[in-house]
Amino acid sequence: MTKKYVIALDEGTTSARAVIWNAEGREVASGQLEFEQVYPKPGWVEHRPEDIFIAQRASLREALDRGKISLSSIAGIGITNQRETTIVWDRKTGKPVHNAIVWQCRRTSGIVDKLVADGHGELFTQRTGLIPDSYFSATKVKWILDSVPGARERAERGDLLFGTVDTYLLWRLSGGKVHKTDYTNASRTMLFNIHKLAWDEELCKILDIPMALLPEARPSSEVYGYTDPAIVGAEVPLCGVVGDQQGALFGQCCFEEGEMKNTYGTGCFLLLNTGRKAVPSNNRLLTTVAYSLEEGKANYALEGSVFIAGAVVQWLRDGVNMIDHAKETATMAESVEHSELYLVPAFVGLGAPHWDQYARGLLIGITRDTGRANIVRAALESVAFQARDLVGAMERDTGTPTKHLTVDGGMARNDFLMQFQADILGVDVVRPRVLETTALGAAFLAGLAVDVWDGLDEIRSLWQADETFSPKDIDRDALYDRWQDAVRRSGDWAKH
Secondary structure: OOOOEEEEEEEOOOEEEEEEEEOOOOEEEEEEEEOOOEOOOOOOOEEOHHHHHHHHHHHHHHHHHHHOOOHHHEEEEEEEEOOOOEEEEEOOOOOEOOOEEOOOOOOOHHHHHHHHHOOOHHHHHHHHOOOOOOOOHHHHHHHHHHHOOOHHHHHHOOOEEEEOHHHHHHHHHOOOOOOEEEHHHHOOOOOEEOOOOEEOHHHHHHOOOOHHHOOEEEOOEEEEEEOOHHHHOOOOEEEEEEEHHHHHHHHOOOOOOOOEEEEEOOOEEEEEEEEOOOOOOOOOOEEEEEEEEEOOEEEEEEEEEEOOOHHHHHHHHHHOOOOOOOOHHHHHHHOOOOOOOEEEOOEOEEOOOOOEOOOOOEEEOOOOOOOHHHHHHHHHHHHHHHHHHHHHHHHHHHOOOOOEEEEEOHHHHOHHHHHHHHHHHOOEEEEEOOOOHHHHHHHHHHHHHOOOOOOHHHHHOOOOEEEEEOOOOOOHHHHHHHHHHHHHHHOOHHHO
16 A cells, blocks of 8 residues: 555644554654644633644644655545634635634633523533533634624625634635534534534524534544645545544544543543443533544543643643643652642633533642642642542443543653552553554544544554553542542632
8 A cells, every 4th residue: 555654633722733653553753833822811712723724734744754754655634623612714715703712711601601591501411412611612603703893794694614623624724625524523512413413503593603604514534625735735635533532532442332531631531432322411521422434323422521631731831930841740749748739720610520610720728838849749639630520420420430541641641640540549540552542543533534444443453551550559538528628619719
């Protein structure tokens, strides 16, 4: 096979990556470029769409150059992305009408409050599997249409397009020929009926969002279109699209009902494959599309979403200048004992299972001998405590205790965090050889569409474990009780 490589474009919250994979599922080369975070007001988070595209195209070129690989050897390109981030742009010019509103942004909390007060909350949950929150795309679209002069009129004329970041990249890379998304990303908008796998006209009407804005929703693995040679340098199939957390689930080969993974990225995301059943949650988790390999059919997942995980380390570095590099955190944390210091990183509210839009960050337990290392340790511990919140909710929903936790994402490289995660859960934490499972999942889905791999069994044979962290004997329940107390104290702060 002459076309022996697959490229995954992994467009995250803080950087764009491109990873080239061979047919053995091994990384050949990669490129990465950070882009600026824009904070217009407290609790508001934006990206410039052009920054996203420039960074993604540059990372693609960097990966090709590093691997000394030509586009003629690429069988296909898959895309995985920060999911709920919202972009609206002009159909003809491609110019965004506003900056991208990032999934972390809380500006639409009031719209969500009104939606629920008007009695629509249960309808949205039943059809979309989501708990109404400003996290999701729908209220961000409404805000743009209501706030940008002339935007609503242009949208009603059919002059504007909406997309999550995958859709925007497909449109840009194809030279404006492809306006599509996949079922997984569509399921994060709060406008998509996950049972019918179709956009919901009634939900759009409630939020006054013209359906002409919406992209065509498709399975996660198929040829969506082709890159424009004038933009990329050659015509290459765009043949796999998946939301980042669903991509990680697929990259971890969690293809069967009951298989679960936890990703430690900017946020922290626990997903459990529930097979062909969209299982409703009684513990404030989300029901979402896991992946789809054919039109009109999908595997579903229960998901717990934590907004701030790796972002707390970024805050330690850039916000309060406590560290120079993320690699320092493990050594610093290990230099001190747990000291009853708790950091609740509710910088943009709390996600599952709390869903408190108005919670804000809290550091409690400070004494005269509290130093940088104690705060760094508390920051890392907060990620593990939040993951236990999710695991506990998942166990209550399924009635099944967790046997072990499979992990991935950048923070999974942190040995202190992984050991503390095992300690606080009381189960083994298994780290795979390939941690970039989000990009790997996008590559697998793209490769399936163009016959690089024959099926799921062949893909599963490529997965390998790297290290297992077994729990130490600690008073984990007492530590967790104190964590829950700290979380309660952070709640509802921004309403006052």
